[in-house]
Amino acid sequence: MHAAIEATNAVVTLDVGLPGIVWGWIITMNMWAKSIGTGVIFLLFYLLKKYPNEAGYLRFPVTVVSLVFIHIFLLFTVIDLHHIFRFWHIFTQPHFTSAITVGAWIVTGLVALLFLMAFTVFIKKNTASFDKMLTWAVVISIPVTLYTAAIMAEATARELWQMPTEAVQMLLAATLTGSATLILMGGRLSYEAKRDLGLILGLSAFVAFIVYMSEMVFGPMKGEEIIVTLQAVKGAGQYTTMFWIGQAAAFILPMVLVLLSISSRSESLLKLASILAIAGLWIVKYVWLVIPQLLNLS
Amino acid sequence: MQLGFLVDLHLCMGCKGCEIACKVENEVPLSTWRLRVKYVDVGMYPETKRTFTPLRCNHCANAPCERICPVSALHYIENGIVNIDKERCIGCAGCIMACPYGAIYIDPETQTADKCTYCAHRIASSMMPACVVACPVQANIFGDLDDPTSEISRYIQDHHDTRVRKPEKGTNPHHYYVGGGDVNLNPLASERVEGYSLFNNITHLPVGGHH
Ligand code: SF4
Ligand code: SF4
Numbered sequence: 001m002h003a004a005i006e007a008t009n010a011v012v013t014l015d016v017g018l019p020g021i022v023w024g025w026i027i028t029m030n031m032w033a034k035s036i037g038t039g040v041i042f043l044l045f046y047l048l049k050k051y052p053n054e055a056g057y058l059r060f061p062v063t064v065v066s067l068v069f070i071h072i073f074l075l076f077t078v079i080d081l082h083h084i085f086r087f088w089h090i091f092t093q094p095h096f097t098s099a100i101t102v103g104a105w106i107v108t109g110l111v112a113l114l115f116l117m118a119f120t121v122f123i124k125k126n127t128a129s130f131d132k133m134l135t136w137a138v139v140i141s142i143p144v145t146l147y148t149a150a151i152m153a154e155a156t157a158r159e160l161w162q163m164p165t166e167a168v169q170m171l172l173a174a175t176l177t178g179s180a181t182l183i184l185m186g187g188r189l190s191y192e193a194k195r196d197l198g199l200i201l202g203l204s205a206f207v208a209f210i211v212y213m214s215e216m217v218f219g220p221m222k223g224e225e226i227i228v229t230l231q232a233v234k235g236a237g238q239y240t241t242m243f244w245i246g247q248a249a250a251f252i253l254p255m256v257l258v259l260l261s262i263s264s265r266s267e268s269l270l271k272l273a274s275i276l277a278i279a280g281l282w283i284v285k286y287v288w289l290v291i292p293q294l295l296n297l298s
Numbered sequence: 299m300q301l302g303f304l305v306d307l308h309l310c311m312g313c314k315g316c317e318i319a320c321k322v323e324n325e326v327p328l329s330t331w332r333l334r335v336k337y338v339d340v341g342m343y344p345e346t347k348r349t350f351t352p353l354r355c356n357h358c359a360n361a362p363c364e365r366i367c368p369v370s371a372l373h374y375i376e377n378g379i380v381n382i383d384k385e386r387c388i389g390c391a392g393c394i395m396a397c398p399y400g401a402i403y404i405d406p407e408t409q410t411a412d413k414c415t416y417c418a419h420r421i422a423s424s425m426m427p428a429c430v431v432a433c434p435v436q437a438n439i440f441g442d443l444d445d446p447t448s449e450i451s452r453y454i455q456d457h458h459d460t461r462v463r464k465p466e467k468g469t470n471p472h473h474y475y476v477g478g479g480d481v482n483l484n485p486l487a488s489e490r491v492e493g494y495s496l497f498n499n500i501t502h503l504p505v506g507g508h509h
Contacts, residue, residue, distance in 0.1 A: 157400070
C-alpha cells in the first residue's frame, strides 16, 4: 500500500471506471511492425555506404520488406479505429496539433517514396536514383519512427510515457529490429558486414535496456502515478514475468549472443540473436503499452 | 463567455439524481457514463465517513483531448465548452488516453467517443444542464466564469477551499469543487478493494465492442 492510501485510509466503495485496456495488442503490432519497416531503411543506407558492392543486391528486397511492414503497421492502425471506414477524415478534416495527424501525413509520404524506389530499382534498374531517394527515405523515416512517441507523450493521462525516453526507445527499436532483419536477410553479405550489423544490434539492445532500467529504478522520482504504474512490473506485479521475458529476449540475450558470435565468428549465433530481438521487442512494447492503462484515473 | 461548473461537496448527499438525469438527457448507454458520483469511505468503524464526488468532464482550458484528436471531433465552442462532433470522430481513442480524468468513453452504440458536454444543446436553448436542474440540494452551480457577478464566480470568491482535480496536469479545468480533499479528488489516495464495492457485480463491457 502506498503512502497516500495509508495517510487517508480511504476505500472506494462505488465507482465505475473505464473498462479494460483501450490500446491493446493491436497497437503493439502497430509499433512493432513500424520499427521493422523504418529500421531496415536505416540499415540499408548504412550498408550501401559502407559496403556498396556486396550490399547492392539488397536494394529491392529491403524496399519490399519495408513496404510490407509499413503496411502491416498501417493495417493494424486502421483496424484499431472504432470507425475504420472514416480513417480518411485525417486527410479531409485534419487537426495538426495531433501527432496522429502529422504522423499519418508523413507516413503517406514515405509509402509513396518507397513505391517509387521499388519501381526505380526493379523496373528502371536505376540504382543511382534509388540511392538518392534512399537518402530522403532515411530522412522521412526518422519522424515516422518517432511520431508514435509524440502520440504517447500527448496521451497525458499515462505518465509513464515520457517524451524524451519514448523517442529514444522508438529509435532504438528501429535500429534493433532493422539490424536484426538485415542479418536474417543478408546471407550473401561478408562476415564483416554481418558483424557490423551485429554490433548495431548489440549496442541498440544495450542502450534500450539501460533506458528501461533507468526508468524502472529512477522512475519513482517522477511522480506517484509512475510509482503505481511500475508496480505492475516490479516484484510480484501483474506483468513482472512478461516484462522480464521481454527484456531478456529483446535485449539481454541478444547482447550476450552478439558478444559470443564476435569472439567465435559464428553467424548462427547472430541469427539467433536477431530472432530473439525481433520477437522480444513485441513483448517489451506490449508491456510498456498496457501497464499505464491499468491505472484508475478517477 | 467561459462556462464553468462548481460542485459544493458539503451539500452533495450522493443521491445520484444528477447521474440519472444525465443518462436520460443524453441517452448514455449502459456500462458508460458522462457523469458519475464516486463514493469513498474514510476511517475505521465506528469512526467512518462517506464522501460523494460527482465527476464529469472538466472542460479544460488546455485540453489534451482536444489537442490529440486528429480530426477536431473534440473542439472548443465560443462559450468555452469542449464539445464533440460524433460525425467526425474516427474512434482512435487518443482522447481516452489523453484525458487525465477518465472522462471520455467510446459509446458502444455509435462507436464514437463521447463525454459530458455541459449539455451544450440545452445551453443553446438557454436552459441549464440536466444535472443542475435535477439536484435536490443545489450542489451543482453552473454559469459564466468571466462574469464576476455570476453565482459561480461569487461562490468561488466566497469559498477559500475551492479546488480542481489534478491541477499539476496543467489542463486548467473549468470545473471546481468546494469542500473537496485528496480523498475525493486524487484517485491514488484511496484504495480499490476488489469485491467490496457497493455493487459488486459491475458489468465491464469492452470499450468499443470490436476488441
Ligand atoms: S476533462 Fe478530459 S475530456 Fe474534459 S476537457 Fe479536460 S481533458 Fe478533455
Ligand atoms: S476517438 Fe474520436 S474524439 Fe477521440 S481523439 Fe479519436 S477521433 Fe478524436
